[in-house]
Amino acid sequence: MKKGWTLLFLPLLLLSCGQKEVKSDTEFDAFKESFIEDMWKQYPGWASSAGYHKYDDQLSVPDEAGRKKELAFAEKNLEKLEEFDPKSLSANNKTDYYMIENQLKSVQWRINEEKSYQWDPSGYNVSGLFAEMLINDYEALEKRLQNLGKRLQKVPAYYEAAQKNIQNPTKEHTDLAIMQSTGGLSVFETDLKAALEKSKLSQAEKDKIAADAAKAVAAIQKYVAWLKTIDHSQARSFRLGKSLYAKKFEFDIQSGYSYNEIYQKALDRKKFLHGKMNELADQLWPKYFGMAEKPADQLVKIKQVIDKISLVHAEPTGFQAAIEKQIPELVQFVKDKDLLYMDPKKPLVVRKEPDYMAGVAGASISAPGPYDKKGNTYYNVGSLSGWGAEEAESYLREYNQYTLQILNIHEAIPGHYAQLVYSNQSPSMIKSLLGNGAMVEGWAVYTELMMLENGYGNNLPELWLMYYKWNLRTVCNTILDISVHTKNMSEKEGLNLLINEAFQQEAEAKGKWKRVTLTSVQLCSYFTGFTEIYDFREELKKKEGSAFNLKKFHEKFLGYGSAPVKYIRELMLAEKD
Numbered sequence: 001m002k003k004g005w006t007l008l009f010l011p012l013l014l015l016s017c018g019q020k021e022v023k024s025d026t027e028f029d030a031f032k033e034s035f036i037e038d039m040w041k042q043y044p045g046w047a048s049s050a051g052y053h054k055y056d057d058q059l060s061v062p063d064e065a066g067r068k069k070e071l072a073f074a075e076k077n078l079e080k081l082e083e084f085d086p087k088s089l090s091a092n093n094k095t096d097y098y099m100i101e102n103q104l105k106s107v108q109w110r111i112n113e114e115k116s117y118q119w120d121p122s123g124y125n126v127s128g129l130f131a132e133m134l135i136n137d138y139e140a141l142e143k144r145l146q147n148l149g150k151r152l153q154k155v156p157a158y159y160e161a162a163q164k165n166i167q168n169p170t171k172e173h174t175d176l177a178i179m180q181s182t183g184g185l186s187v188f189e190t191d192l193k194a195a196l197e198k199s200k201l202s203q204a205e206k207d208k209i210a211a212d213a214a215k216a217v218a219a220i221q222k223y224v225a226w227l228k229t230i231d232h233s234q235a236r237s238f239r240l241g242k243s244l245y246a247k248k249f250e251f252d253i254q255s256g257y258s259y260n261e262i263y264q265k266a267l268d269r270k271k272f273l274h275g276k277m278n279e280l281a282d283q284l285w286p287k288y289f290g291m292a293e294k295p296a297d298q299l300v301k302i303k304q305v306i307d308k309i310s311l312v313h314a315e316p317t318g319f320q321a322a323i324e325k326q327i328p329e330l331v332q333f334v335k336d337k338d339l340l341y342m343d344p345k346k347p348l349v350v351r352k353e354p355d356y357m358a359g360v361a362g363a364s365i366s367a368p369g370p371y372d373k374k375g376n377t378y379y380n381v382g383s384l385s386g387w388g389a390e391e392a393e394s395y396l397r398e399y400n401q402y403t404l405q406i407l408n409i410h411e412a413i414p415g416h417y418a419q420l421v422y423s424n425q426s427p428s429m430i431k432s433l434l435g436n437g438a439m440v441e442g443w444a445v446y447t448e449l450m451m452l453e454n455g456y457g458n459n460l461p462e463l464w465l466m467y468y469k470w471n472l473r474t475v476c477n478t479i480l481d482i483s484v485h486t487k488n489m490s491e492k493e494g495l496n497l498l499i500n501e502a503f504q505q506e507a508e509a510k511g512k513w514k515r516v517t518l519t520s521v522q523l524c525s526y527f528t529g530f531t532e533i534y535d536f537r538e539e540l541k542k543k544e545g546s547a548f549n550l551k552k553f554h555e556k557f558l559g560y561g562s563a564p565v566k567y568i569r570e571l572m573l574a575e576k577d
Helices: 001-018 025-042 044-049 062-082 092-116 127-135 141-152 155-165 170-200 203-227 242-253 259-289 298-309 315-338 387-399 403-411 415-423 429-433 436-452 461-487 491-500 506-518 522-547 552-558 563-574
Strands: 349-352 363-366 379-382
Touching: 025 044, 025 062, 025 092, 025 429, 044 127, 062 298, 092 242, 092 429, 092 563, 127 141, 127 170, 127 363, 141 170, 141 203, 155 203, 170 203, 170 506, 242 259, 242 436, 242 461, 242 522, 259 298, 259 429, 259 461, 298 491, 315 379, 315 387, 315 403, 363 387, 363 403, 363 415, 379 415, 387 506, 403 415, 403 436, 403 461, 415 429, 415 436, 436 461, 436 522, 436 563, 461 491, 461 506, 461 522, 491 506, 491 522, 522 552, 522 563, 552 563
Parallel strands: 349 379
Antiparallel strands: 363 379
């Protein structure tokens, strides 16, 4: 009898040994908590930026030992992930599983294959981290300064490691590093000095922090001086190349499309936009040119109409004020049209772009992390101070009175600012912390069209023409980025695309060329995310018919945090089934 039971039990025993133990959502939630804490130990600077201040006194030194530690962190947590079967997890946790996996594999790829720590000197810059500690009032000034003082002590070692890491850097990233590092010195020489004078620390504490700040300044100046000595005659190209680009696109965008598929979609969209713009140019021609003969070339005709409309713009000294004036108007429109709930308790502060951020984009949003939900969201506006008259005029024509409205929708209301507020309220910390850039940028681009669809600007043909031009920029960002990094597009070809096919002012086009030499893949996030969000909305509208509610769609979509669009789509469709 016992022998028979043994024979019956043996297959079951063998089966159980060959299968994973099915772990629950509760266990996965516990893993996520431990993973996040482990992540903050590994990346204390990122933790501070996210509003998690337990490790504010620490600064990771980017040396070989630090990279080994980072790889060990990735390997350890990937092994823990393997203990879970994503198919057995809830929809929300399944998405978190894939986002964590993507983050960890991306860490391995960046260190082992991309190796930007060797060729991008601009990746080493502590100024912004220290500036955030001084600006954001998340705890008493004295406590912030004490932590800042401890973190300061690691700055010399940080830049010594940076110098050892760099091997044959690109000239473009070296120039950027010199500019941003020099600009960031004011954080230690001016901002920190003012904070120390304002604080109630003892004189001994103030003197110690000031002395360490002086050492930090000296370390940064030494780094900058060394960068200036680098011979770039045989420098590495800033172009990423097809192989690295494909992997980076996969990790950063997470769209389900390859970069080649997105490239083709962008070419198709460019053709569509040119057709729409041609129709509006014909409509507006008599208003601006009377009976004058239209050019036979439709692109020349469109450009002439755009150039005429672009003459109306803010003055150089009033550019930031023009932005500040419009923000309340956008808030009111969103409320009046019932497009999205806007929390009045979440402040948006328009400010001059800090010097340590200068050199890449002219306007951006700096949002508080999910741990610091009461913190200010800053709308950073590039200053025109010091610009020549011709260069400033070109820039302001690009951001004329119509385009500036589209920019503010994108960056502020209901674009980045609104999305990031919702992201910080997401019940999933993973979706907030490991936010997907294509979703974030795609949402901002989507809102531009959505606002005009709902009557913003009273359907003025001028505003629609400028919107199409702005959307064309998003499309051409993708074409430019892929062409430059994988198809060896020259600067002349790039500027021709931006100026003659995307109708950009020369200053804007040159700025975009500079940006594409300093970044890769990120410029694709706008069009990719926009395409996925808009197509998903149209899919739901068709499926739900008269029951579709735009505000509910927006709030539900944003409620999942900054997850990749493909995962948000799966979650929302699963809820409706």
